[in-house]
Amino acid sequence: MTTEQLTTQIRTKxxxxxxGLDVDLNKIPEHLLQTEDPIFEFNKAIIDATHDLCVxxxxxxxxxxxxxxxxxxxxxxxxxxxxKRYPEIFTIADAKRGDIGNTSSMYARAFFKDLNxxxxxxxxxxxxxxxxxxxxxxxxxxxxxxxxxxxxxxDFQTQNVEGKELYKVVLETSKLWKNAHNxxxxxxxxxxxYFTEIRKIVPDSFFLVPGVGAQGGSLAEVCKYGMNTNVxxxxxxSRGVIYASNGVNFAEKAREEALKLQQEMQTIxx
Amino acid sequence: MTTEQLTTQIRTKxxxxxxGLDVDLNKIPEHLLQTEDPIFEFNKAIIDATHDLCVxxxxxxxxxxxxxxxxxxxxxxxxxxxxKRYPEIFTIADAKRGDIGNTSSMYARAFFKDLNxxxxxxxxxxxxxxxxxxxxxxxxxxxxxxxxxxxxxxDFQTQNVEGKELYKVVLETSKLWKNAHNxxxxxxxxxxxYFTEIRKIVPDSFFLVPGVGAQGGSLAEVCKYGMNTNVxxxxxxSRGVIYASNGVNFAEKAREEALKLQQEMQTIxx
Numbered sequence: 149m150t151t152e153q154l155t156t157q158i159r160t161k162x163x164x165x166x167x168g169l170d171v172d173l174n175k176i177p178e179h180l181l182q183t184e185d186p187i188f189e190f191n192k193a194i195i196d197a198t199h200d201l202c203v204x205x206x207x208x209x210x211x212x213x214x215x216x217x218x219x220x221x222x223x224x225x226x227x228x229x230x231x232k233r234y235p236e237i238f239t240i241a242d243a244k245r246g247d248i249g250n251t252s253s254m255y256a257r258a259f260f261k262d263l264n265x266x267x268x269x270x271x272x273x274x275x276x277x278x279x280x281x282x283x284x285x286x287x288x289x290x291x292x293x294x295x296x297x298x299x300x301x302x303d304f305q306t307q308n309v310e311g312k313e314l315y316k317v318v319l320e321t322s323k324l325w326k327n328a329h330n331x332x333x334x335x336x337x338x339x340x341x342y343f344t345e346i347r348k349i350v351p352d353s354f355f356l357v358p359g360v361g362a363q364g365g366s367l368a369e370v371c372k373y374g375m376n377t378n379v380x381x382x383x384x385x386s387r388g389v390i391y392a393s394n395g396v397n398f399a400e401k402a403r404e405e406a407l408k409l410q411q412e413m414q415t416i417x418x
Numbered sequence: 419m420t421t422e423q424l425t426t427q428i429r430t431k432x433x434x435x436x437x438g439l440d441v442d443l444n445k446i447p448e449h450l451l452q453t454e455d456p457i458f459e460f461n462k463a464i465i466d467a468t469h470d471l472c473v474x475x476x477x478x479x480x481x482x483x484x485x486x487x488x489x490x491x492x493x494x495x496x497x498x499x500x501x502k503r504y505p506e507i508f509t510i511a512d513a514k515r516g517d518i519g520n521t522s523s524m525y526a527r528a529f530f531k532d533l534n535x536x537x538x539x540x541x542x543x544x545x546x547x548x549x550x551x552x553x554x555x556x557x558x559x560x561x562x563x564x565x566x567x568x569x570x571x572x573d574f575q576t577q578n579v580e581g582k583e584l585y586k587v588v589l590e591t592s593k594l595w596k597n598a599h600n601x602x603x604x605x606x607x608x609x610x611x612y613f614t615e616i617r618k619i620v621p622d623s624f625f626l627v628p629g630v631g632a633q634g635g636s637l638a639e640v641c642k643y644g645m646n647t648n649v650x651x652x653x654x655x656s657r658g659v660i661y662a663s664n665g666v667n668f669a670e671k672a673r674e675e676a677l678k679l680q681q682e683m684q685t686i687x688x
Contacts, residue, residue, distance in 0.1 A: 210515070210524035213528040214524040214525070214527045216532050217487060224486065242517075257484045262484065262485075271541045274566050274575075277570040279570075303591055305544075308579065309578065314584070318574065321573055
């Protein structure tokens with residue numbers, strides 16, 4: 149999928165919502181636990197109930213790996229279901245991978261070819277040759293961690309590297325990499341005032357923004373400082389939407405939460 | 419496994435060799451491709467042929483994920499085989515994971531509980547709360563990237579953070595985290611002269627050292643600058659050992675390569 153197609157979808161649906169499919173068997177409705185694949189059944193119900201209100205789904209791979217082979221099967225069924233049923237959706241494998249070149253190539257193949265995700269999140273610590281194998285895939289997107297929404301973001305990302313914060317060095321350096329046009333960035337919502345500075349470095353890129361909702365970030369603030377003329381934002385909500393209820397009506401309640409966010413977004417898009 | 423048990427194994431086997439099980443179906447002997455699980459059959463033969471010459475095996479998860487569910491099954495069979503047949507071996511899931519706290523907990527569960535690896539590699543970029551969930555597991559080890567062996571290591575890891583390189587800040591900061599005694603570090607072999615400085619910061623920690631062999635690092639140099647009184651080194655070789663031959667005698671040839679490394683190590687251990 150191209151970024152132009154993503155922007156078109158955002159304009160059509162009046163939404164730049166991404167729903168995080170972080171499925172924990174301890175948190176989903178009990179009646180699903182009797183089914184053969186509770187994780188997939190949960191995802192399918194959430195997806196069917198919300199696909200017109202969001203533009204993206206983001207399964208976090210940790211929540212699938214934690215269930216071993218069964219979890220990996222649920223992930224595969226989930227991505228296949230989205231790709232077949234709702235091909236307009238922008239899919240994100242939230243995997244935060246990154247390794248030496250030949251190894252990153254294997255990860256890229258796993259997520260872009262075998263599973264056919266539109267994008268994957270990666271970590272920058274190992275530098276250029278750990279990210280470029282992902283960027284080599286045309287019409288796929290590599291979403292690199294820049295400034296994250298967690299407390300530990302302040303351990304290294306905001307450290308002063310010769311006069312500027314590390315995350316700014318990461319952003320600037322990454323622009324020089326081969327096929328950098330396939331880059332997007334993770335920018336945490338809990339620090340909205342940082343967006344102004346970040347937009348100076350990467351005015352045209354899409355940002356995946358976690359931290360709205362459960363982690364305390366404000367949607368209005370993020371949009372004020374982070375939006376560009378192509379919108380350029382995917383706002384993620386995971387727990388706030390998918391665990392709105394753990395009753396039999398969980399999908400309906402998830403839709404209600406997604407609708408609230410979509411309506412806020414529609415107002416902002418004007 | 420405790421680090422004391424690991425050191426005892428090193429003294430007994432006169433080896434601190436770790437063999438990387440990075441299995442690429444394009445590189446393994448053709449006759450194995452007819453078997454039901456070529457990756458596992460390859461690993462099993464390599465392990466049976468080398469277990470007395472090394473102290474650790476390190477499957478890189480990328481090479482298994484690239485084959486989807488079948489790959490994940492091969493990984494599970496491999497770790498189960500090692501744990502059952504050679505329980506003295508120190509196992510490393512080379513996964514380079516790291517995410518916000520509740521997500522890192524899921525990764526820790528996947529590798530430490532479900533798969534029962536002794537250790538897992540993690541990336542530091544997201545800081546303290548992305549690593550501490552791994553450290554919470556007693557008698558398990560979290561091997562954090564400090565200074566890697568690839569070209570991209572110089573993009574960020576050696577950047578000057580207020581007078582010292584980022585990887586030193588990473589090392590120093592991590593010592594303050596809860597259960598820091600469960601930390602080990604990835605330190606690349608291609609820059610042996612860095613070991614002196616690194617040992618000043620973390621004199622007692624174990625280092626996982628990639629980059630000897632295919633990537634050009636020297637074993638003697640690494641040991642000269644990096645060894646401590648408990649040895650404190652696990653030297654990894656992947657391609658140099660496992661792809662010594664792609665004929666029917668591949669396991670025998672892998673043993674020959676492992677033996678060369680073990681004998682060098684025996685000489686160094688004196």
